Amino acid sequence: MKYxxxxxxxxxxxxxxxxxxxxxxxxxxxxxxxxxETIKQQGGVYQSRDRENKHLVPVNIYSPEEYQGDPDVWIVFVKQMQLADALKRCKHLFNDKQYVIAPMNGIGHIEKLNQYFDSNKVLSGTAMIATVLNGPGDVDFMGPAGAGSMKVVNQNEKPDEMTHKIVEEFTKANLNPELTTNFMGTLMSKVILNSVLNTLCTMFEIRMGEFIQAPTAEKLGRQLINEAFDVCERDNIKLLNTREEEWQAIKYASTTSMPLHFPSMYQDLSKNRPTEVDYINGYIYDLGLKHHYEATTHDYLRNLVHLAEFTKTFNEDSLLAVEK
Known part of the structure; x- marks a missing residue:
């Protein structure tokens, strides 16, 4: 198929x-x-693995206005807060034959995708694949070849022939997909993991493997997990993991699969880009409010990340202005 x-x-x-x-x-x-512009000027994308074997890979890249292709499947990896505009710019490219899969961080994308695609052809999922963008057109794959995994789930929870074909081709590409039939449970399991690792590693500018060594890591992690599970139970979301299994998944990611990884939220904050915290910890808190439950730790961390974003706007001139 064409992607x-x-x-x-x-x-x-x-x-x-x-x-x-x-x-x-x-x-x-x-x-x-x-x-x-960068990718076109350099003739492709620079790809490395664990900062080694950097080489140029030719690719086809277009703006939404330039593109004239008709793919079988769209793969969407746009930041949650940029997605609505990106889809609007691409709407002339979508048709009723196409499928879309969006294994993005956070939750907030499904309603937007449903405005342009048949809900029976909308797939989402999770991606546990550590990757670093060094700069435009310069990507570093973390871990050995074949590292990482993902889950694929249909919005209608009914895998069809096309879904199985996508999973087959993703398998050939070493993306290690696992097909599930629990839509919200699949998405929320990753949101909960990210609500612990992405947010805390970002706040303290540490790798996942450094976080897990902290004496307070388990206490902090379980507190966030428990609040998130309390919210999901109130919303009748059946998660893939138990509370204990969710903590063990965090431990495994931090100690075994991605210990050297700075989460994507940290990468955004360190480069003065807005983070997706509102679609992770913020989503958990807002969902809880619908059921008269306050996940206060998640809300507190969301606001701390926004404070960290705000402090990035300061410079010497702004501080001098405050002193005067």
């Missing part, structure tokens, strides 16, 4: 390059002009 990847950031590039390497035609559609 179009919307978003040439870290994860979009990883998925697209792996599929391309497996022999499938891939186009990249990007909304960031600097990324498009």
């Amino acid at each position: 179009a990847v919307l978003g040439a950031g870290a994860m979009g590039l990883r998925y697209g390059l792996l599929l391309q390497d497996a022999g499938f035609p891939v186009d990249f559609v990007e909304i960031w002009d600097k990324s498009i």
Whole structure:
């Protein structure tokens, strides 16, 4: 099948390059002009693995306005807060035959995708695949070849022939997909993991493997897990894991699969980009409010991340202005 990847950031590039390497035609559609210009000027994307073997891989990249392709499947990796605009710019490219899969961080994308695609052809999922974007058109795959995994789930929870074909081709591309039939349970399991690791590692500018060594890591993690599970139970969401299994998944990611990884939220904050915390910890808190339950730790961490974002706007001149 032919794929179009919307978003040439870290994860979009990883998925697209792996599929391309497996022999499938891939186009990249990007909304960031600097990324498009850089990739075109250098003749492709620089790809490395664990900071080694950096090499140039030719790719096709377009703005939404330039692109004229008709892919079978769209793979969406755009930041949650940019998605509505990205889809609007691409709407002339969508048709009723196409499928879309969006294994994005956080929750907030499904309603937006449903405005442009048949809900029976909307897939989402989770991606436990550590990747770093060094800069426009420069991506670093973390871990050995074949590292990482993902879950794929249909919005209607009814896998069809096309879903199985996507899973088969993702398997050939070493994305290690696992098909599930629990839509919200699948998405929320990753949201809960991210609500612990992404947020806390970002706040203290540490790798996942450093976080898990802290004497307070388990207490902090379980507190966030318990609040999130309390919310999900009130919303009748059946999660894939138990509370204990969720903590063990966090431990495994931190100690075994991705100990050297700085989460994507940290990467955004360190480069003065808005984070997706409102779609992770914020989503958990807001969902709880619908059931008259306050996940106060999640809300507190959301506001701390926003405070950290705000402090990035300060410079010497602004501080001098305050002193005067």
